[in-house]
Amino acid sequence: MAWYVYMLECADDTLYTGVTTDMKRRLSEHNGTPPGKGAKYT
Template sequence: MNYVYIVECSDRTLYTGWTNNLRKRIQMHSDGCGAKYTRGRGPVKLVYHEVFENRKDAMKREYEIKKLTRKDKLILISTYKAENRYE
């Protein structure tokens, strides 16, 4: 499986990425070993994710989400939480 995810950093900024091991990747971000952007901004909190069968589709969706404004990302997260009762 492949995942697109959004994490909220400790400074309340949002980071979007993709991975094939969600749990490990989130831990890496929190430990300061993830993306350059999240280093020093941990711990992070997973606030959104989607599942894809293949890497190509996950990367395409990651690109789409990264183009969204912060406001639109917050709406996406809010809708996701309401639909999945996720926090």
């Protein structure tokens, strides 16, 4: 099983770093599917 380390630029210009085994699913979760249900981070 492959693992991916990724960095995403958020709407507020911060960077979010994470790891996943499923980039398509994780990007969907981060962006909010359905709309308004995006990932939360601190």
